[in-house]
Amino acid sequence: MQMIVNGIAINYTDEGRGVPLLFVHGFPLSRGAWQKQIDALRSSYRVIAPDLRGFGESQTKTGAVPMTQYADDLHALLQLLNTGPVVLIGHSMGGYVSFAFLRQYPTMAHGLVLVGTKAGKDTPEAAAARRAMAEKVQARGVEVVIEAMAPKMLAADNHDRAMAEQVRGLMASSKPEGVIGALLGMAERPDATAELARISLPTLVITGANDTLIPSTESEKLAQAIPGSQLNIIPHAGHLVAFEQADKFNHILEEWLDRAAFPVLVGESR
Secondary structure, eight states: OEEEETTEEEEEEEEOSSSEEEEEOOTTOOGGGGHHHHHHHTTTSEEEEEOOTTSTTOOOOSSOOOHHHHHHHHHHHHHHHTOOSEEEEEETHHHHHHHHHHHHOGGGEEEEEEESOOSSOOOHHHHHHHHHHHHHHHHHOTHHHHHHHGGGSSOTTOOOHHHHHHHHHHHHTOOHHHHHHHHHHHHTOOOOGGGGGGOOSOEEEEEETTOSSSOHHHHHHHHHHSTTOEEEEETTOOSOHHHHTHHHHHHHHHHHHHHHTOOOOTTTOO
16 A cells, blocks of 8 residues: 655555554564564554655665654654554664654554664764765675675574575665665664653563664663563574564564553444
8 A cells, every 4th residue: 555645656555454553664674674573463453554764665865864753754654654553563674763753643642562673873983884884885886785684583493494594585685875864863872771760551562582783682672761660681692583473572572562452443444
């Protein structure tokens, strides 16, 4: 499906009925990273998964894309889809976008799932590295990011070659302008740490025990700071935990959703 959102063609999946779940993918991926969750949950929930601008099948413009722009896009899409409040599920950069979304549209979320992400902003060194990578992408294309990121997405002891190729495929559709915009936007994102204690939504924090991009200690910090949150660390999983250990991830997510018993509000179920 495709919708014009803030002047950009955004492609998205919208399947099922019930409480709406909004899945926000990480960098430099696409909504396909959530396909195993879409397949598992669409019989019980309304599952919405967009390609963020510049990723997957969605268009973009040139220049830095702040996390607030992705949040604005998501909100505009939800308004067009008449969802009402959603359970917001963000992986990695999708977590950064989720913090921006909560800051800007607090009444549009009634649950939060943070997957392999963190609240802190980039160190000066990390921000400089992102800008340097953006220059490489400008010169050589998205392949430089795929070569750098793909080997770090799965656990080091995962030797499933077919899965590794699938991960590369999830990155291959990213547009150079989209990757550059996201790199520059992440380098400039604010620190959300001070906001964690004020999150009053039911919150689930999930990470892979073998995540080397955003170590599980970052998820532990999130869970310690967000009142009443639940932390699950999934063994034998790297950064792309929901894809690599989908059955375990889905079980944890479904149990948490069942316990939370989010209401279906007017407009949500279609």
